[in-house]
Amino acid sequence: MTGLLGHDLGLRPHTDALDGVPRTDDPQKAKDFTSDQEVRWCPGCGDYVILATVRSLLPELGVRRENIVFVSGIGCSSRFPYYLDTYGVHSIHGRAPTLATGLAVTRPDLSVWVVTGDGDALSIGGNHLVHALRRNVNMRILLFNNRIYGLTKGQYSPTSEVGKVTKSSPGGSVDAPFNTLSLALGAEASFVARALDSDRAGLTEVLRAAAHHRGAAFVEILQDCPIFNDGSFDVLRKDEAPSHLIPLRHGEPIIFGVDDELCVVRKGFGLRVVQRSEVDAADIVVHDAHTDDPEYAYALSRLSDQDLRYVVTGIVRQVVRTTYDDAARAQVRSAQESGTADLQQLLRGDNTWTVP
Incomplete structure (x- = not known):
């Protein structure tokens, strides 16, 4: 950890979230x-694909089931812990990151995951989300974004597009939606990524990286709600999808399109999409997810818009910095070693006063 605190506590950033989490030598399978x-979701719900993907990934990690915990809030996505044979907590609306923070700090032997939705995380839970990311708590936060409130029957959410007609916005929503990646980056998240529920390979790749990232790993998963917002991401699934999806791979030029006819170049302080035929190959941006330059990652997030003309997918940013839980535990050890860990001594110390 850089700075005075890291120097005082002798911290060295870990690079793998599974360091210290008990492994198993027994072969594991999704079952x-x-x-x-x-499993109780509506037929066709994107949650089924996400659940199957997570079940397939967990055996690959080689971690004991007793040392994995999924924490959820309230919403359709928050039923997730019931369907996994790991430890799980179905908590209260928007507060899953707070419970997960307590687990991450007190139990370094756990792999901690948060499952939430766009309403749960970005409305009532917005404050808890941004502070978990800011603190860089060692947890994985999977945000299922269907741009609607599904569990409460179809009200517009913090990610619904302007003009969205719903039960709570019959004249069309006048709210500007969050750009979720920009929000996470603004909160200093050390890992930010996005995947599409129907892209099993891409989703697996992102979740695998998130599972090993030590720190707050924020993964947005664009997910269909067939009942209250059916087809909201169809433009990203059909034949023309390659012209809308901007897949990111560290160390590779950002090129996309049906025939790879589009690319990303720098423009002023930001980035823009242009035809490859209009620029030199040397001008095409090579993606660097590990750069310390937060402005670059933020500029990437701004390529995505509410109209889905362009949508960035993959790992946008992945950097290493000391986690809140590592720092908190180190601080406790330092206090114990200095001999000031006596609770009664602290309570009965000289720093008291009397109010007449």
């Missing part, structure tokens, strides 16, 4: 992480 609970 080992499947609980006995009946």
